[in-house]
Amino acid sequence: MITAPVFAVVGHPNKGKSSVVATLSQNDAIAIALEPGTTRQRQAYPLSVDGHTLYTLVDTPGFQRPRRVLEWLQAHSVSASDHAQTVQAFVTQHRGDGRFTDECELLAPLIDGAGIIYVSMARCPTAPNTKQR
Numbered sequence: 435m436i437t438a439p440v441f442a443v444v445g446h447p448n449k450g451k452s453s454v455v456a457t458l459s460q461n462d463a464i465a466i467a468l469e470p471g472t473t474r475q476r477q478a479y480p481l482s483v484d485g486h487t488l489y490t491l492v493d494t495p496g497f498q499r500p501r502r503v504l505e506w507l508q509a510h511s512v513s514a515s516d517h518a519q520t521v522q523a524f525v526t527q528h529r530g531d532g533r534f535t536d537e538c539e540l541l542a543p544l545i546d547g548a549g550i551i552y553v554s555m556a557r558c559p560t561a562p563n564t565k566q567r
């Protein structure tokens with residue numbers, strides 16, 4: 435039996451991640467809102483046809499502190515071959531400490547082997563000098 439692929443839908447807050455998930459999973463119940471931070475926990479949504487799951491999309495919160503995450507990953511990675519383990523280590527170390535709650539949520543499905551769908555709005559690019567905590 436072929437296992438249906440799983441994709442994590444990731445990106446910055448308020449860029450349309452949940453809108454993509456709602457459209458591609460044909461699910462009108464998914465919360466979409468003007469305010470950033472609407473999605474706070476990861477949630478899997480399968481698309482099924484005739485009782486068969488074709489794929490599953492995982493809606494996720496947006497990155498809150500992406501540069502801090504990247505700094506940590508770069509500081510703890512020795513080579514490209516250890517990237518998966520380094521991401522796993524990040525989540526293991528920071529899960530529950532309150533500093534990277536959203537990042538741990540959005541990285542969890544990637545650790546489980548999900549593919550990535552990255553969402554950004556071409557008309558509203560993220561400013562290069564956006565301040566972050």
Ligand SMILES: Nc1nc2c(ncn2[C@@H]2O[C@H](COP(=O)(O)OP(=O)(O)OP(=O)(O)O)[C@@H](O)[C@H]2O)c(=O)[nH]1
Pocket residue numbers: 446447448449450451452453454465466467468469470471472473474494495496555
């Ligand atoms: N202009 C435009 N607006 C969009 C598009 N997709 C979604 N939006 C709007 O963008 C806002 C945020 O959409 P969401 O799908 O909730 O975005 P999100 O990335 O899941 O947001 P968070 O869960 O808060 O991180 C909503 O007001 C949507 O109606 C798009 O393709 N173009």
Ligand SMILES: [Mg+2]
Pocket residue numbers: 451452453465472473493494
């Ligand atoms: Mg959302």
